[in-house]
Amino acid sequence: MxxxxxxxxxxxxxxxxxxxxxxPQAEQKGSKLVPLPTDSLIxxxxxxxxxxxxxxxxxxxxxLHAVEDFNFMVGKTEIAGLIGPNGAGKTTVFNLLTKVYQPxxxxxxxxxxxxxxxxxxxxxxxxxxxxxQNIRLFDSLTVEDNVKIxxxxxxxxxxxxxxFRMPKYxxxxxxxxxxxxxxxxxxxxxxxxxxxxxxLPYGAQRRLEIVRALATSPKLLLLDEPAAGMNxxxxxxxxxxxxxxxxxxxIAIMLIEHDMDLVMGICEGIAVLNxxxxxxxGTPSDIQxxxxxxxxxxxxxxxxxx
Amino acid sequence: xxxxxxxxxxxxxxxITYTMVIVAFLVMQGLGAIGGLSSSMKGQLVPITTxxxxxxxxxxxxxxxxxxxxGHAGFMSVGAxxxxxxxxxxxxxxxxxxxxxxxxxxxxxLAAACAGVLIGIPVMRLQGDYLAIVTLAFGEIIKNLLNxxxxxxxxxxxxxxxxxxxxxxxxxxxxxLINGPQGASxxxxxxxxTLGFVLVLFTLFVVFNLVNSRSGxxxxxxxxxxxxxxxxxxxxxxxxxxxxxxxxxxxGMAGALYAMNFNSIVPSKFDFNNSINILVFVVLxxxxxxxxxxxxxxxxxxxxxxLRFLGNFRMLIYAVVLILVMLVSNNRQLNNAFDMxxxxxxxxxxxDDDDETPxxxxxxxxx
Numbered sequence: 001m002x003x004x005x006x007x008x009x010x011x012x013x014x015x016x017x018x019x020x021x022x023x024p025q026a027e028q029k030g031s032k033l034v035p036l037p038t039d040s041l042i043x044x045x046x047x048x049x050x051x052x053x054x055x056x057x058x059x060x061x062x063x064l065h066a067v068e069d070f071n072f073m074v075g076k077t078e079i080a081g082l083i084g085p086n087g088a089g090k091t092t093v094f095n096l097l098t099k100v101y102q103p104x105x106x107x108x109x110x111x112x113x114x115x116x117x118x119x120x121x122x123x124x125x126x127x128x129x130x131x132x133q134n135i136r137l138f139d140s141l142t143v144e145d146n147v148k149i150x151x152x153x154x155x156x157x158x159x160x161x162x163x164f165r166m167p168k169y170x171x172x173x174x175x176x177x178x179x180x181x182x183x184x185x186x187x188x189x190x191x192x193x194x195x196x197x198x199x200l201p202y203g204a205q206r207r208l209e210i211v212r213a214l215a216t217s218p219k220l221l222l223l224d225e226p227a228a229g230m231n232x233x234x235x236x237x238x239x240x241x242x243x244x245x246x247x248x249x250x251i252a253i254m255l256i257e258h259d260m261d262l263v264m265g266i267c268e269g270i271a272v273l274n275x276x277x278x279x280x281x282g283t284p285s286d287i288q289x290x291x292x293x294x295x296x297x298x299x300x301x302x303x304x305x306x
Numbered sequence: 307x308x309x310x311x312x313x314x315x316x317x318x319x320x321x322i323t324y325t326m327v328i329v330a331f332l333v334m335q336g337l338g339a340i341g342g343l344s345s346s347m348k349g350q351l352v353p354i355t356t357x358x359x360x361x362x363x364x365x366x367x368x369x370x371x372x373x374x375x376x377g378h379a380g381f382m383s384v385g386a387x388x389x390x391x392x393x394x395x396x397x398x399x400x401x402x403x404x405x406x407x408x409x410x411x412x413x414x415x416l417a418a419a420c421a422g423v424l425i426g427i428p429v430m431r432l433q434g435d436y437l438a439i440v441t442l443a444f445g446e447i448i449k450n451l452l453n454x455x456x457x458x459x460x461x462x463x464x465x466x467x468x469x470x471x472x473x474x475x476x477x478x479x480x481x482x483l484i485n486g487p488q489g490a491s492x493x494x495x496x497x498x499x500t501l502g503f504v505l506v507l508f509t510l511f512v513v514f515n516l517v518n519s520r521s522g523x524x525x526x527x528x529x530x531x532x533x534x535x536x537x538x539x540x541x542x543x544x545x546x547x548x549x550x551x552x553x554x555x556x557x558g559m560a561g562a563l564y565a566m567n568f569n570s571i572v573p574s575k576f577d578f579n580n581s582i583n584i585l586v587f588v589v590l591x592x593x594x595x596x597x598x599x600x601x602x603x604x605x606x607x608x609x610x611x612x613l614r615f616l617g618n619f620r621m622l623i624y625a626v627v628l629i630l631v632m633l634v635s636n637n638r639q640l641n642n643a644f645d646m647x648x649x650x651x652x653x654x655x656x657x658d659d660d661d662e663t664p665x666x667x668x669x670x671x672x673x
Contacts (some may be wrong), residue, residue, distance in 0.1 A: 173519075
């Protein structure tokens, strides 16, 4: 696990280039990160500007504390990672953030707004977009339509102007089309715009899900295992793309991932979850050397020593 | 032709459907003009257009929105009876029967849409089988309500009663519009095939345009993946309700067309069987496939009439035909065989073109 020492790299101005670049991962510049004086251990890229703050977040399923006392902060343009063994509650945290489940305890503050009592669509409009562990595309629709649906709340056009083809409809459709292709271009998928989403290869479906999420103009993008089922070269490309998205769109990204090369490669702050509780937070190097994390993943030191 | 090829797929497909409907209308009009239609077929024309409208509108709920609705005949009956009342009331005010027809249709559509909202709000809390059962119950409730509704018109205006005709207390010369289980009678027959055709075009126009708009995409998004649709900020209730209400409104207009084609209509005509019939048109034509729904609605409305010579075996044969068509159209091997045949024909046509060129050059060489 996590053999690459110091793969973590603070954002540099060069990152805004856009074209896929292969920089030597080893070069580690001086970190700009400043730990915040809160209960969060996550070092912030841009101190003081948090986009997401979870305070004592928790949910119970029956008697089970699926997530317990989850405190977490994500900076305005941070790439944060959430890792942990299977069943640790990572996806449950995403489901809490997007209000698929209403939290039993605690608060979620997005860009200074408490999201209590919001529904999933409202949270999306407030600025949280997500992808899913098991891909959830609109399978029977085209790639372009999938992105247009992502743009739903970005372009206004009511039912009546749609049915009676008012001038507003044509304007809206043109904007939908242009913006959809623009977004697809981020992942070089514009030439597949007419394909049916369900017929795309697996990797392309994952990319399309990210494009669709980006179409909602989020402030925070949640990626649930974006590299699942990808080969190493696809994963490397994905890492480049995640950085590119952050730099181009200036948004925060939080991801769940089991691929440690990816997590240690691009995440600036990482939280480790086990049995619904955060057992460690910090930079990738902090996490890699944390005995509790190693214990959670590999078992206790004692057993290994014997 | 070039313009046609440059269009995107959905526009082209929609255009084909419009053309198909227009051509079918012209052919039927032509046949009617030269006396090529039997009287039973002539009587069938308006019901056929009605069922086409109903199939298209139900397709919006079942195919596009992905909800199973078993109460479509309920909305049809709301529209039918509303239009009868509306047209009777308008008789003195509006001279032209054509204007009366369109006003009656519009009012019927509105009334059915209102019923759609009323039933839709509680129903949209449910999904799948539960939703289907509630819509079924709604259809039955409407039928029973109309069975117990007496409505009369005299110089004082409308009189309503839920017990019997005498309770209406009509003046001398007052007219009973809806007579409980006997339904409405003495209806002014202002529907005709042309108006039915216009209504089919209107229904197609509304459904196609709705589907290819922002709202339509949202409706299909909710059908394909509800959780994903919510995650991109789409209110699932709003768009499911939108499809349901638009569909109800269109069914109401079809009901108006149907009612104004007959001297009298009875509530029991709009029962569960009728709802299922419309659903069969949609399922047989392919859910979400508007063109298929139009074709199957036409064929399945004509078929029972054409099978009349079988006497008592008529409905049995109808059912057998239905089962066979379902089996054949869902058989993958047969579908593959059709596709291969199609490909072969297309390729042969291509080969012919190739053959011609060497032949021509050979001729040229000989000359």
